[in-house]
Amino acid sequence: MLIFDDIPRPDTNVPEQHEAAFAYLNRSGRPEAARVRQLAEDWLTHYPADHRDALIARLRSTIDDQHRAAFFELFIHELLLAREHRILAIEPKLPHTPKSPDFLVEAKEGHRLYIECVLATGRSQQEVAAQARLNQALTAIDRTSSPRHFLDLTVHGVPTAPISINAMTKALRAWITGLPDDDDAMDAAPFQHQEHGATISLRAFPRRHPERARRAIGARFFPAGLVTVPDDVRGALEKKASRYGALDQPYVVAVNALGMFAREDAAIDALLGSPCMVLEQTADGLASREGRNPDGVWSGPSGARRKGLSAVLSTERIDPWNFAVRRGRLIRNPWTTAPVPPFDLGVDDFQPEKGRYRIAAGQSMGEILGLPDGWPEA
Template sequence: MCADQADEEPITAFDDIPREGQEPASHLIGQFDYLNSSGRPEAAAVRGLVDAWLLGYPAFHRPDLIRRLRSRDDVSHRSALFELMLHALLLRQGFTIVEIEPRLPNGKAPDFLVEAPDGRRFYLEATLASGIDNVAAGADRRMREALQAIDDVQSPDFFLHLHTRGTPNQPIATARLRRAVQRFIDELDYDQAVERAEAGQPPAPVWRHTEHGAHFRIHPVAKNIRRREGRAIGGRMLPGGVIRPEIAIKSAVEGKAGRYGDIGLPLVIAVNALEEFARPDDAIDALFGTTGVIVSPDGGARRVRNRDGAWRGPGGPVYTRSSAVLFVARFSAWNVGQISMSLILNPWARSPIAGLPLGVEVREVLEGRLQTQPGQSLRETFGLPEGWPE
């Protein structure tokens, strides 16, 4: 090895720092900052995978991607990480990345111009489906600050089971909130709480607080082992409500499908749906229309698809420039070993793109019915061991 090669710095998105912390991420630390600083063996495995993906990324574009990966803004970080994974997936399956951010006639630039192993070319654009606008993002940040304030209290004898409702429309006085919870915890009697729990009674008083539209309720639960260090919040119960992941997915697809105009090649939109309960069937609803039931006068009923999808509207097929959607739910670098992707083909596409050898599950309309062809998981695609990253 020559001297220049020996002195060459390794390709990495992460800092060369000592890492000792074994705690889960706090409510405030960004996803990259936690991954960069965690001493957990799982974090080391995740960092290794990200850096392995970076090795295959073109050197000219690598610095900008690393800058985005290192962002303290979780949206920017997750967006860059998703693009990096897609790039690695395509290379792994024998595709060629012809160009990164190719400039189109209308001045816009999708993420990749790709060539399949059989020579066909298509554009690939990645997007996140979060369903969160700037107002909601601000409220979420204020809530996380409040949660961190509660989590920071010293509670050696009790786990705090937290119930929340609403989101703060103004910043919460976190120092005052933390002091109030700390006083509440300090006044609890551990032995009395254990006795009440053993007698089948509520183990301890309940703490309540309302501020700027956010409601907090804490149920302390006596620990089996006292004076155990760690975070105060032992569990959080989210408020009930109707979950509609397909709305965010549909919005994300429509935003990309109408962005580039006439491009002359198929367009594949890769969607990472971030909502907690999103799944491939929600992507089907987002694209082809939500399901409903028609009841006839004689009492009979049949299921139908409403004409409210990104690909099928009231007047028929729409956004036909979108050839397919490559869908994944809640992708992060931590869960590559547990998730799979689905390629959903648009039967009304101007430029069809069937038969892409991506190795993932394929959902395709054949003989008028939506059919599913099974595929590999991302763990299998990237050759990761079972249980990775543990």
């Protein structure tokens, strides 16, 4: 079974607004998309045959986070193989819990370890599902014929249940038909659809070049949100840190931070504590120094914690299109009870040394996986 469909692909345009990530990759006729699809299919042949169908189903998901999570697991699997490590088991069975980490690995250096993959999105499963329902509705709006006007979209809230697409688009078509052709359209009463806690509002503006009309939505407004990348990473790691209890081998969590503003420091802050300034009384008065709050996955109010989490492999915005330019880092837990022996992943390696980290520089993901510069464009 293949990941992608065997279909004609004449469309080389960019994705439609709110189009599911897999849907676009599956249908795109762009040469870059063809390279991405071929590489993913090649990687799949390296994945154990008895686990492929389940992975393919997740890769083909219409929910972007499920698609990205499945790709991240396939990516980590290939990264391990590229560094000559062996995957002994997918979802290995543990004697003390019905839960299973993603991989049991035998490193080329000879030791074994468990690896778990997780996305840091800051969203719960319920929020992900709600956003998918909203995206389905917005895609239907964007595909509605509006040759004389483009639509200005405003959204408040997300739906707690599926939106009635047929009823909404029927009302929308009637509203579009009744709009004036000239600038009076801007003064027309807006279209509004409220359902299951979501409010979708649309205003109309006349198109200056109707012959170019393709999509209905020309502008979008969503309420501002708070950027909390370290919190997102911390939350993802907290959920996985002790999920499998006491393990007989070192335990590494690979985290992919998907936030637009995700950066390397976010993982360090999430693990060791958020940065702060510490004021200390000295004989000469107050002195300040840089410090960390006791809110880290590995450092809490009572000191070191989550000692069973041996290390974290942190990355940012890994997806099928852009992983080649990304970097990663293996951040080792200074207080772990199960340290990871030498383990070559080709990424930056953060080794604890005298209260600080000594960093051994690695390569980009594209270099590690042997891809040409500029891939998938090249």
